[in-house]
Amino acid sequence: MEELSKILAWFDASEELDVEAALKKVKQAADLIRASKKRLAEVENEFKEIKKEIEE
């Protein structure tokens, strides 16, 4: 998430459009988002199981 925040900040701060750099950053961000979604889904499932166990 920290890396992703840096990329978003980079886009926000860019005044000159560097297409090559922007493409590279987009690719990096897409990878990070995919990995983060996967990990977050795992964490969410884990949490749901724990919650179910406790509530039972």
Next chain:
Amino acid sequence: MTKQKNGQTLFEEKPLTVSEYIELLNTALARDEVRLVGEAAEIKSYPSGHVYFSLKDEKANAVMNCVIWKGNYARCGVTIEVGMRLVLTGIPSLYAPTGRFSFVASMVELQGEGALKKAYDELKKKLEGEGLFATERKRALPELPHRIGVVTSREGAVIHDFINNLGHFGFEVSMVDSRVEGQQAVTPLLQAIRTLKKKNIEALVVIRGGGSFESLQAFNNEMLVRELVNFPVPVIAGIGHDKDVPLAALVADYMVSTPTAAAHLLNESWESAYAKIHQVPHLLARIKREFEKIQTDFKMAEDSMFTHIEGGIESLWQTLHNAEQVIALNNPVRQLRLGYAIVRKEGKIARSLNDFAIDERASIEVSDGTLLARVEEKSEYKNHGNERN
């Protein structure tokens, strides 16, 4: 040897031997115990432990040979000295080998409160010196005592007071009757205590009603005091007294003032246990309430924790979603596909008409490649600010 007929004593014809006659006399003399008072003189203590002495009645110019055997002498707790006023309990007897007439004392008592007080003070000092009154050597009653030994007189109100005040806790009372009055009570008291020493009891209670200093003398007897000191289970003494506390009470593990107080002392741990039992339902209810409160608190904490985590997860999903949108908006490929193009002049991105002069060359990047172009005309937007916005 003799016959009785119509109240008259008849002598047989056959004469008695001296020994037969002495035996006859001794049997007759031994029928009734006598108490004699007089002043001690001519004392002879033998290695055997027996003590021979005279008891004089100065006023009447009369004297009696006396003896006290070792065991009885040790029991009476008096050291006979010349000039002492003594009260002897015993029987007269003729000693066959010598024909000597003696008074065989089974008990020796001091006469006069002064002498008694002096003996009391001396013994008290001696026992105190041995640490027998020390609080450290006092033993605690067992919790919930059950089998109780009691030494007291069957006569009188004392035993009734004790029994009536003993709670209904299933006590098993072994009572041994004993004389408790005066110095003569020493022997029966010792016998009673020794009887109970052999029994399986958890506490010994020695009780009697109040009385004068003289009437309580048995409880100042050294042998009796030491018997209580060495008694295997805790001793409760409820021996009434006025000023001088009986030494038996001072060495006892518990000293109470009345038989009723002795009974109450034995009741204490039972009453306490019963009170605790009665508190159990209240305690259980309290524990239940505490438990329910903990459960509620735990549920609230659990809910709060779940809400917090769920919120955090949701927030992370939202952050990722936003990041996706931002990245998509900033993706140059998407922009170019939408029809936007990037215009450069000499490699630098151009943003304004002013970046170019007529006939200057520009490179235009579109979604699938780059065009090279020349500026033929410049046309500025009217209402420039509004158009751009």
